[in-house]
Amino acid sequence: MPTILVTGGAGYIGSHTRYFLQQRGYRVVVLDSLERGFREAVPNEILHVLDLRNTETIAMLLKTEKVDAAIHFAGYISVGESTKDPEKYFVNNVSGSLSLFEAMLHADVRKLVFSSTAAAYGVPDHVPIREDQPFAPINPYGESKVMVEKILGWMDKYQDFRSVRLRYFNACGAEPEAGLGERHDPETHLIPLLLTAVQTGKPITLFGDDYPTPDGTCIRDYIHVSDLAAAHIYAVEYLLNAGASDVFNVGTGVGASVKEVLEAVERVTGKPVPFTMGPRREGDPPSLVADSTKLQTKLGWKPQRAELDRIISDAWQFAQSLKTS
Ligand code: UFG
Numbered sequence: 001m002p003t004i005l006v007t008g009g010a011g012y013i014g015s016h017t018r019y020f021l022q023q024r025g026y027r028v029v030v031l032d033s034l035e036r037g038f039r040e041a042v043p044n045e046i047l048h049v050l051d052l053r054n055t056e057t058i059a060m061l062l063k064t065e066k067v068d069a070a071i072h073f074a075g076y077i078s079v080g081e082s083t084k085d086p087e088k089y090f091v092n093n094v095s096g097s098l099s100l101f102e103a104m105l106h107a108d109v110r111k112l113v114f115s116s117t118a119a120a121y122g123v124p125d126h127v128p129i130r131e132d133q134p135f136a137p138i139n140p141y142g143e144s145k146v147m148v149e150k151i152l153g154w155m156d157k158y159q160d161f162r163s164v165r166l167r168y169f170n171a172c173g174a175e176p177e178a179g180l181g182e183r184h185d186p187e188t189h190l191i192p193l194l195l196t197a198v199q200t201g202k203p204i205t206l207f208g209d210d211y212p213t214p215d216g217t218c219i220r221d222y223i224h225v226s227d228l229a230a231a232h233i234y235a236v237e238y239l240l241n242a243g244a245s246d247v248f249n250v251g252t253g254v255g256a257s258v259k260e261v262l263e264a265v266e267r268v269t270g271k272p273v274p275f276t277m278g279p280r281r282e283g284d285p286p287s288l289v290a291d292s293t294k295l296q297t298k299l300g301w302k303p304q305r306a307e308l309d310r311i312i313s314d315a316w317q318f319a320q321s322l323k324t325s
Contacts, residue, residue: 001027002026002027002069003027003028003065003066003067003068004026004028004067004068004069004070004071005028005029005030005065005067005069005070005071005109006018006021006028006029006070006071007032007052007072007074007100008031008037008072008074008115009030009031009041010030010037010039010041010047011037011038011041011073011074012171012182012225013073013168013171013225013228014030014071015038015180016175016225016226016228017232017233018030018042018046019175019180020230021233029048029061029065030042031048031050031052031058032047032048033049033050033052036076036184041180051096053095053096053099055099055103056103058103059103059104059106059107062103062106062107062109068111068240069111070100070111070112071112071232072097072114072115073115074096075092075093075096075115075144076088076089076093077184078141078188079139080188081141082140082141083139083282089144090140090143093141093145093147093148097114097151101152101161104161105159105161110159110161110162111163111236111239112152112162112163112164113163113164113232113239114148114165115166115168116145116146116148116166116167116247117142117145118167118168118170118221118288119141119142119145120136120137120142120145120167121137122137123136123138124136124285127255128221128251128289128291129249129289130249130291130294131249135149138285139283149165149247152245156245162239163245164236164246164247165246165248166231166247166249167249167250168223168250169221169222169223169249169252169290170190171225172190172191172222172225172311172315173224173310173311173314173315174225174314174318175225175318176314176318179321181314181315181318181319181321181322182318183322191265191311191315192315192319194262194265194273195319197275198272199319201274203275203276205275206275206276206278207280207284208277208278208279208284209259210280211286211287213257213287215257215259215260216259217257217258217259218258218284218285218286218287219255219287219288220256220258220288220289221251221254221255221256221289221290222252223251223290223306224305224306224311224314226304226305227250227304227305227306228250230304234299234300235248235299238299246298248292248295248298248299249290249295250292250301251289252290252292252303252306253289253291254289261308261312264308264312265312268313
């Protein structure tokens, strides 16, 4: 079986993808700085603690481990933080990626799956969003991903460097049986914060109920992290089978409002969620829902755990395991 390098394999989506790659029989090498990842999310024997900017060391690692393809998750992911410190986002997300690509070229590894984001579309003209909607990021985080997507386009054209760019919508859920789930510090994402509110009794603030949506709260496409991980495996297999560079949205195609997610959390946990209604958060588009027809028809991917209650039930199981561990 081929060997896959996973950068950011100690992070949320990276750790789930590493797990499913190994389940499928791949040899996996994980690279993570552990600045934001969790050591316990990766088996020790495959973890290399390294910053992406160590180009030469990474090139050596790729050669000695005989890596066939890479899945590149490593990067900062917080929209809010990116607006406070844009330069930090460009250094980490763009320079880090460039260093990895340079190492890959040195080692003659020319297949890459890249973590991109729905933030690349900004406030879209049409929902559900297709991949051919133009780039229009409204924050430095989204811009950093767009920059890397563009670099990959040129590398495809002139350096025979093939990539699949996956634009994620709202990753959520967990794989509690594998001890994996969502943990960020500080946490900013809706579902873990709703679950924490249930656990602690401290109210969560909901960001605005005056949007042009049926109940006034923002609509998002919540995609189970294990379905997202599966999309990476389809993508890397497509590249290993000599597929051409391409871009795919990864979402369920079904939107849920903030209030609907809150109600689902109440159903699953059997407890009320304490909350207060606050003002809008800057930069939140009213509605982001994926059209993932392309991923389904071209690569044969289908979400298996699309129901909100299932997603929340997995996340809840993981949150409870954290509390007791
Ligand atoms: N929300 C609240 N209260 C909170 C946190 C979130 O009401 O305490 C709301 C947000 O306003 C938003 C929804 O819940 O309407 C989801 O918010 P998240 O922060 O969980 O996720 P985002 O949609 O903001 O962000 C996600 C990804 C980003 C990506 C972005 C694309 O996490 O990486 O989608 O717009 F950039």
